[in-house]
Amino acid sequence: MTDSYAIESILAADCGTSTTRVFLLDVVDEQYRFVAGGEAPTSVAAPGNDIVLGVIQAIRQLESITGKRFLDDEQKLIRPERSDGSGVDAFVATVSAGPPLRVVLAGLVPEMSVTSAVKALSWVPTLLEGTVSLGGDSDPAEQIDLIRQVAPDVVVMVGGTDGGAVQAIGALSDAVALASKLLERERRPELVFAGNVNARSLIAEKVAGLINFHPVDNIRPRLDVEQAGPLVEELETLYADRKMARLPGFGRLSAWSPISVVPGARAFGRVIQFVAEQYGLNVLGVDVGSSQTVLASVLNGEFALTVGSGWGVGLGARRVVSDATPAGIARWVIGEDATVADVLDIALTKAAYPRSVATTALEVEAEQAVAREALRLTAGRAMPVWEADAHRPYPDLSPFWDVIVLSGGFLPRQANFAQSALMLLDALQPIGICTLVADTMGLAGVLGAVGAVQPMAAAQVLEHDALLTLGTLICPVGTAGEGDLVLRARLKYPDKQTLTLDVTYGSIEVIPLEAGQKATLELRPTRQFDIGWGRRGRGAVAEVDGGPLGIVIDARGRPLALPEGEDDRRRVLQKWRWNIGY
Amino acid sequence: MKHYCTLTRVVPLTLLRRERMLPTRGKILVGMDDRVDAVDIIGRYERPGRLIRLDAGAALRLGHRDVADFLKKRVGESVQRGEVIALKPRLGKLFPRVLQAPVSGRLVAMSDSQILLESDVEETEVRAHLSGRIVSVMPERGAVVETAAALVQGVWGFGEMSHGVLRAVVDSPEDVLSEDKVDVSCLGAIVIGGADATAEGLVQVSKMQARGLILGGLSATLLDHVATLPFPVVVMEGFGRCPMNPFAFEILKSHIGHEAAVDPGYADPWRPRRPEVIIPVPVASAPVDSAPDVLLTEGCKVRVVRGERRGVAGVVMSLPEHPTRYDVGVLLPSVEIQADSGDRVMVPVSNVEIVG
Numbered sequence A: 001m002t003d004s005y006a007i008e009s010i011l012a013a014d015c016g017t018s019t020t021r022v023f024l025l026d027v028v029d030e031q032y033r034f035v036a037g038g039e040a041p042t043s044v045a046a047p048g049n050d051i052v053l054g055v056i057q058a059i060r061q062l063e064s065i066t067g068k069r070f071l072d073d074e075q076k077l078i079r080p081e082r083s084d085g086s087g088v089d090a091f092v093a094t095v096s097a098g099p100p101l102r103v104v105l106a107g108l109v110p111e112m113s114v115t116s117a118v119k120a121l122s123w124v125p126t127l128l129e130g131t132v133s134l135g136g137d138s139d140p141a142e143q144i145d146l147i148r149q150v151a152p153d154v155v156v157m158v159g160g161t162d163g164g165a166v167q168a169i170g171a172l173s174d175a176v177a178l179a180s181k182l183l184e185r186e187r188r189p190e191l192v193f194a195g196n197v198n199a200r201s202l203i204a205e206k207v208a209g210l211i212n213f214h215p216v217d218n219i220r221p222r223l224d225v226e227q228a229g230p231l232v233e234e235l236e237t238l239y240a241d242r243k244m245a246r247l248p249g250f251g252r253l254s255a256w257s258p259i260s261v262v263p264g265a266r267a268f269g270r271v272i273q274f275v276a277e278q279y280g281l282n283v284l285g286v287d288v289g290s291s292q293t294v295l296a297s298v299l300n301g302e303f304a305l306t307v308g309s310g311w312g313v314g315l316g317a318r319r320v321v322s323d324a325t326p327a328g329i330a331r332w333v334i335g336e337d338a339t340v341a342d343v344l345d346i347a348l349t350k351a352a353y354p355r356s357v358a359t360t361a362l363e364v365e366a367e368q369a370v371a372r373e374a375l376r377l378t379a380g381r382a383m384p385v386w387e388a389d390a391h392r393p394y395p396d397l398s399p400f401w402d403v404i405v406l407s408g409g410f411l412p413r414q415a416n417f418a419q420s421a422l423m424l425l426d427a428l429q430p431i432g433i434c435t436l437v438a439d440t441m442g443l444a445g446v447l448g449a450v451g452a453v454q455p456m457a458a459a460q461v462l463e464h465d466a467l468l469t470l471g472t473l474i475c476p477v478g479t480a481g482e483g484d485l486v487l488r489a490r491l492k493y494p495d496k497q498t499l500t501l502d503v504t505y506g507s508i509e510v511i512p513l514e515a516g517q518k519a520t521l522e523l524r525p526t527r528q529f530d531i532g533w534g535r536r537g538r539g540a541v542a543e544v545d546g547g548p549l550g551i552v553i554d555a556r557g558r559p560l561a562l563p564e565g566e567d568d569r570r571r572v573l574q575k576w577r578w579n580i581g582y
Numbered sequence B: 001m002k003h004y005c006t007l008t009r010v011v012p013l014t015l016l017r018r019e020r021m022l023p024t025r026g027k028i029l030v031g032m033d034d035r036v037d038a039v040d041i042i043g044r045y046e047r048p049g050r051l052i053r054l055d056a057g058a059a060l061r062l063g064h065r066d067v068a069d070f071l072k073k074r075v076g077e078s079v080q081r082g083e084v085i086a087l088k089p090r091l092g093k094l095f096p097r098v099l100q101a102p103v104s105g106r107l108v109a110m111s112d113s114q115i116l117l118e119s120d121v122e123e124t125e126v127r128a129h130l131s132g133r134i135v136s137v138m139p140e141r142g143a144v145v146e147t148a149a150a151l152v153q154g155v156w157g158f159g160e161m162s163h164g165v166l167r168a169v170v171d172s173p174e175d176v177l178s179e180d181k182v183d184v185s186c187l188g189a190i191v192i193g194g195a196d197a198t199a200e201g202l203v204q205v206s207k208m209q210a211r212g213l214i215l216g217g218l219s220a221t222l223l224d225h226v227a228t229l230p231f232p233v234v235v236m237e238g239f240g241r242c243p244m245n246p247f248a249f250e251i252l253k254s255h256i257g258h259e260a261a262v263d264p265g266y267a268d269p270w271r272p273r274r275p276e277v278i279i280p281v282p283v284a285s286a287p288v289d290s291a292p293d294v295l296l297t298e299g300c301k302v303r304v305v306r307g308e309r310r311g312v313a314g315v316v317m318s319l320p321e322h323p324t325r326y327d328v329g330v331l332l333p334s335v336e337i338q339a340d341s342g343d344r345v346m347v348p349v350s351n352v353e354i355v356g
Helices: A051-066 A112-119 A140-150 A165-182 A195-209 A229-244 A251-255 A264-279 A317-324 A324-329 A340-352 A360-380 A417-428 A442-455 A455-466 A566-580 B199-207 B220-226 B246-251
Strands: A010-015 A019-028 A029-042 A091-096 A101-107 A127-132 A154-157 A189-191 A211-215 A283-288 A290-298 A302-308 A401-407 A434-439 A467-475 A485-490 A498-504 A505-511 A520-523 A540-545 A552-557 B006-008 B008-023 B026-028 B039-049 B050-055 B084-088 B097-100 B105-111 B114-119 B122-127 B132-138 B142-154 B156-158 B162-168 B189-192 B212-218 B231-237 B257-261 B276-280 B301-304 B313-318 B334-339 B344-348 B352-353
Touching: A010 A051, A010 A442, A019 A051, A019 A442, A029 A051, A029 A455, A051 A251, A091 A251, A091 A442, A101 A112, A101 A140, A101 A165, A101 A229, A112 A127, A112 A154, A112 A229, A127 A140, A127 A165, A127 A302, A127 B132, A140 A165, A140 B097, A140 B114, A154 A229, A165 A189, A165 A195, A165 B105, A189 A195, A189 A229, A189 B132, A195 A211, A195 A360, A264 A283, A264 A290, A264 A302, A264 A401, A264 A442, A264 A455, A264 B189, A283 A360, A283 A442, A290 A360, A302 A360, A302 B189, A317 A324, A317 A340, A317 A360, A324 A340, A324 A360, A340 A360, A340 B220, A360 A417, A401 A417, A401 A442, A401 A467, A417 A467, A417 A552, A434 A540, A434 B313, A442 A455, A455 A467, A467 A520, A467 A540, A485 A552, A498 A505, A498 A552, A505 A566, B008 B122, B008 B132, B008 B246, B039 B142, B084 B114, B142 B246, B162 B212, B162 B246, B189 B246, B199 B220, B212 B220, B212 B257, B246 B276, B301 B334
Parallel strands: A010 A091, A101 A127, A101 A154, A154 A189, A189 A211, A283 A401, A401 A434, A467 A552, B006 B352, B162 B189, B189 B212, B212 B231
Antiparallel strands: A010 A019, A019 A029, A283 A290, A290 A302, A434 A467, A485 A498, A485 A520, A505 A552, A520 A540, B008 B142, B026 B039, B039 B122, B050 B114, B084 B097, B105 B114, B132 B142, B142 B276, B156 B231, B162 B257, B257 B276, B301 B313, B301 B352, B313 B334, B334 B344
């Protein structure tokens, strides 16, 4: 429910794991615009131990920038805006500071339901701590011990189609019940069951008085039907209740807002959905944060959210190092005489000081390398979510996106946009032709929450202030020999001038096209290469958008491969950076 | 424009309180107002053991039938290795079928014909690691110790909390802890190292049965080695070679020979708890611990945590209104610092922490 007065000025807070940002939106010349922002360290941990403290400090910085007063003498938000200009009409907040839900998945012997549940988990900030299954060679004592050792927040149990046998599910719930009994009451997990509906009463009986039972619709009611929605909704509710709401000071933060505080990933997803629906396009939003990486996508009208919990460039760097290996990160670094150990030192120091910024060339390279791997790992998790169809003809590659939005505090905020684009191209390896857009001030997330109190404000700020078209990416799919022709491009500028370019394999070519300009681009790929027009070798003519980057043709082939030899690897990385104008 | 920073606690004397909690419910052995020494036990708990499934149905040849009538032990009871858990008489009293405990342990659950036995349950103690006074007791959970102490926080730690007498093996925070610097004076001590350590140096500290190690920096390549050490390691500045900030180094050096607690903290990415060294100081009174304001102002003591100036510590001289451009092309709000060396340096606000 929103307030009854007209909402003009809005303060939107984004509480990340390391940094809290506030954004002031207000009506300027009859349009909602972004006015100014402030930031401060997030204060969930000691010595602050209160999420509101970081918000207040960010607001204090905003006050020092704008000269306006938003907080009263008791540090309470002044609302609505007063005639003297102090205060704001509305406050909204998104939070991604909370830890993810720790989940153990319980299923019958590896089967489709387990695969579907893993996909569902990726929608919500979760960490899959283990999978237990009965049957086969599994020892029930080990399975019980796993749950007891992990003491997860939630056990997600799946299995069986509706109407099928329930004995195996019964045995599985015995194991969960027994493991829970061995845990202290306050450490016992919630049990979410998304399996055979006929087993609900049996499970309810077995766990009665022990743990909270949350039955939801079967994720696989029939072998040929997958419905993740009810399980995702239940996990979102549990995340909000058990993680977000338990952050110190969360109650006070919530009391400031007329709507529920929204998880950051979900709010970002709303904006990507809005953009996709507004223009009827396939859109991918990418946000590499301090402790999580989020991919929000709309493909053929289907929205999907993939949260890479624990993979980030700040606090999450440690997990990226662990999952991608130090050598996997260092392969993206040129750094004169830099060793894997040097890169590792930088990555872990960044994890120790997540708000710190890179000021040496090697630090920049190492941070961007961590971002590449965080994005690559998260994209790997998203791959099963994106359905194979005409827009996704290559199972091991990303779908054809019309628009990719770079968001968050890291990706779009590099020394230049070429660096941002190259990180994306290396890590996600997009294919076909797409427009690259940057959320330059990191507004997209909070606009997802703003839209709930004043949709017009979200739409206008998104259009005027948040999104900047960087240019067009053209990424042919295929492989060839170094220097072989990949495609011939002919660009007709608005002033009728033309530019013709032969693009060879292994290179990145940039054709300048200024921001706001559109041009006609004729592409003629050779027969080994597909640029998204139905088959390999098929060319066509397209209207393309300009921007600070212009038109970037990534002719390095898909899948992208780095040379094995150390010298060759450095030479090739350097060449790509020069090519794109790093 | 106002700037807020993160904070590193480095305090020569304060009255602080620290919780000593059991990880699971247990027995608390201290009471309110008790005086405790570092070695004193706050409480005891049972560390969970290994679960073993026993198939009583098979042992008694009852299949999946309920074995309840044949049980000689109940859930919750302890059993010794070889002790009979279930017995089914056969041929009168001759040749009974039995289920014996394969190891000593405790029966934790039973379901029809299946029994769960927990072995290797270990009674574990939580010690005070600090001399002080108990100011709060949470029954079955833990207690809070209050002490007047010097407090020095680090940034990364590993291992379990410990205590011991402080010994320095380096004269300067710039020195690297090497094998030759570690001698018998380190026996059972908390060792203060320098800007980094060599692998051989770590081995030597371990040979001296040290109770803890405090370093300025640590090469990340040594992390696997550190994980095998039997004592906690606290890193003050970060990874890679880096001298310990002079504020911390001076406090530690001034307490050589004194007993200190080393808490490696908790590296949870979402709720981290900073590692710290606490050195109780025998004084009649001390100011109550309170974290200082984290608003960056002229005169603040700060340390630089990243970049070319990493390790520099000093005092804020000015906060320029306009951002500074750095060689890597980024434009960042910055702060001018008068370093201890006398140099004035400009560093990004995001790369400093307030010390206090």
